[in-house]
Amino acid sequence: MITMMSVETPAKVILFGEHAVVYGEPAIAMAIDLTMRMTAVRAKKYTVDGYTMTDKHHIFIKRSIEKFWNRGPLQIYTETNVPSSSGMGSSAVVTICTIGIINAFQGTFEKEKIAREGFEIEYDVMGMASPCDTSVCTHGNGIMISKRKEKNHLWSIEKNDKTWHIHHVDVPDLPFVVGYTGIKGSTKKMISKVARYVKKSRFAMDEIREIGEIVLMAKDSLHENDLEKLGKLMIRNNQILVNLGVSHPLLDKLVSAVSRSCYGAKISGAGGGGCMIALCKNVEKVVERIEKAGGIPFSVNVHREGIRRVF
Numbered sequence: 001m002i003t004m005m006s007v008e009t010p011a012k013v014i015l016f017g018e019h020a021v022v023y024g025e026p027a028i029a030m031a032i033d034l035t036m037r038m039t040a041v042r043a044k045k046y047t048v049d050g051y052t053m054t055d056k057h058h059i060f061i062k063r064s065i066e067k068f069w070n071r072g073p074l075q076i077y078t079e080t081n082v083p084s085s086s087g088m089g090s091s092a093v094v095t096i097c098t099i100g101i102i103n104a105f106q107g108t109f110e111k112e113k114i115a116r117e118g119f120e121i122e123y124d125v126m127g128m129a130s131p132c133d134t135s136v137c138t139h140g141n142g143i144m145i146s147k148r149k150e151k152n153h154l155w156s157i158e159k160n161d162k163t164w165h166i167h168h169v170d171v172p173d174l175p176f177v178v179g180y181t182g183i184k185g186s187t188k189k190m191i192s193k194v195a196r197y198v199k200k201s202r203f204a205m206d207e208i209r210e211i212g213e214i215v216l217m218a219k220d221s222l223h224e225n226d227l228e229k230l231g232k233l234m235i236r237n238n239q240i241l242v243n244l245g246v247s248h249p250l251l252d253k254l255v256s257a258v259s260r261s262c263y264g265a266k267i268s269g270a271g272g273g274g275c276m277i278a279l280c281k282n283v284e285k286v287v288e289r290i291e292k293a294g295g296i297p298f299s300v301n302v303h304r305e306g307i308r309r310v311f
């Protein structure tokens with residue numbers, strides 16, 4: 001019997017399309033080289049990093065185990081450099097690690113199955129979520145999520161009459177820096193805020209549709225490695241997110257602080273705190289300016305592999 005298993009899963013950033021994806025528009029996300037390593041050892045009692053496993057502190061791990069594992073207690077250890085509630089997908093990372101470990105113990109390790117099961121857990125816990133984070137953290141590289149099936153289709157996920165098609169996107173190596181505000185954003189609150197706006201205003205829905213158009217142009221620009229164009233699309237996407245009310249004074253400050261040293265910058269993820277991302281002309285300058293403006297910079301690269309078994 002195998003008694004120990006270890007996996008590693010990358011975090012993510014949303015390059016284009018957050019919020020609009022909730023309304024069926026496409027979005028592009030990229031796995032980044034901030035990771036979590038999770039190791040599980042068969043034991044007499046469930047623990048996480050030496051503490052008893054509880055709903056309050058380990059909800060994603062606990063729900064994953066309750067739903068997909070019945071072969072006895074595990075001692076779980078985590079090691080990570082992904083800040084929690086930062087817009088970089090920390091809940092998807094911990095969920096995908098747990099599901100990956102369970103699958104590996106059961107003798108399978110298929111990315112599609114892991115992404116599907118991971119989404120089930122995120123959806124159960126959050127009440128509302130798209131399979132964007134769980135898919136990109138599992139698959140690695142880039143993904144585009146859309147309501148139409150297109151070239152480079154990986155898998156489709158259905159939930160409550162909704163279908164999301166997940167596609168592979170080959171993201172070139174680009175000089176991205178993430179600026180974390182240090183403020184924990186609430187995805188749920190931000191989604192509800194946009195929903196209220198969309199309900200009462202045609203303008204908001206038009207803005208959502210425009211994000212969808214930006215995403216499709218961005219997909220081509222990524223393919224062509226056209227940094228100038230990508231930057232302009234990021235700036236436009238950011239303006240719409242600001243118009244939709246999901247920014248935060250510190251996010252605005254970080255985006256404007258880096259503007260002269262990058263092709264473009266935008267909020268990444270749900271907003272209201274969390275993080276922004278810049279496509280840099282000068283990485284050192286962007287890092288310096290984010291720090292000076294009160295943010296925490298992470299110079300990130302695309303993580304090509306996605307989830308992997310360590311041993």
Ligand code: PMV
Binds near residue numbers: 017088130131191
């Ligand atoms: O901030 P994050 O990583 O939770 O990203 C949320 C992205 C949304 O589009 C707002 C919601 C979703 O589920 O796609």
